[in-house]
Amino acid sequence: MSHHELTALSTRLLGKAWEQATAAERAVLTRIHRREHISFAPAPDRDDDRSFGERVADGVARFGGSWTFIGLFMLFLGVWVATNVWLLRAHPFDPYPFIFLNLLLSMLAALQAPVIMMSQNRHAERDRAAAEHDYQVNLKAELEIMALHDKLDQLRVEQLEKILAAQSEQIALLQRLLESRGNRNP
Numbered sequence: 132m133s134h135h136e137l138t139a140l141s142t143r144l145l146g147k148a149w150e151q152a153t154a155a156e157r158a159v160l161t162r163i164h165r166r167e168h169i170s171f172a173p174a175p176d177r178d179d180d181r182s183f184g185e186r187v188a189d190g191v192a193r194f195g196g197s198w199t200f201i202g203l204f205m206l207f208l209g210v211w212v213a214t215n216v217w218l219l220r221a222h223p224f225d226p227y228p229f230i231f232l233n234l235l236l237s238m239l240a241a242l243q244a245p246v247i248m249m250s251q252n253r254h255a256e257r258d259r260a261a262a263e264h265d266y267q268v269n270l271k272a273e274l275e276i277m278a279l280h281d282k283l284d285q286l287r288v289e290q291l292e293k294i295l296a297a298q299s300e301q302i303a304l305l306q307r308l309l310e311s312r313g314n315r316n317p
Contacts, residue, residue: 140164144274155263159271163278170268173261185253192250195243208232 141149162169194200215223225231
């Protein structure tokens, strides 16, 4: 595949030179030129390709963002408050305003937030890759449709040229026929 062919294809389909095309556009043009498929089925999510830390982060994010976690957490807070206010009235281990509970909640938030963000960052990276792939598939489809329109337009032009040529021949034949009849009828 020559640079000249790719430049011509880029100019024809994108309306810009090969050098001005982005990496994604160049990849699509190369695949169009080679007549290669660009789409593929998404790989199934497998747990075995993630590290231990990634699996933990995904588990924490999955559990920390669930109604089960919210329900259990509300139950824990209720038990904590009830234990320190009513059951241990004489000697509570964390009297009101529950400073030890605030410390535990702060530590939980300080640990849980970065772990959830690690999971979200990994998912965002996967989403960016999928979006880039979607862009390439859509661009290729759009360029292929444009090429089909060009081919249809060219076929229509060729068909009209043939029709006009046939009409010209018929008109010439009719003129000769009229001239030959005109010479016979004086």
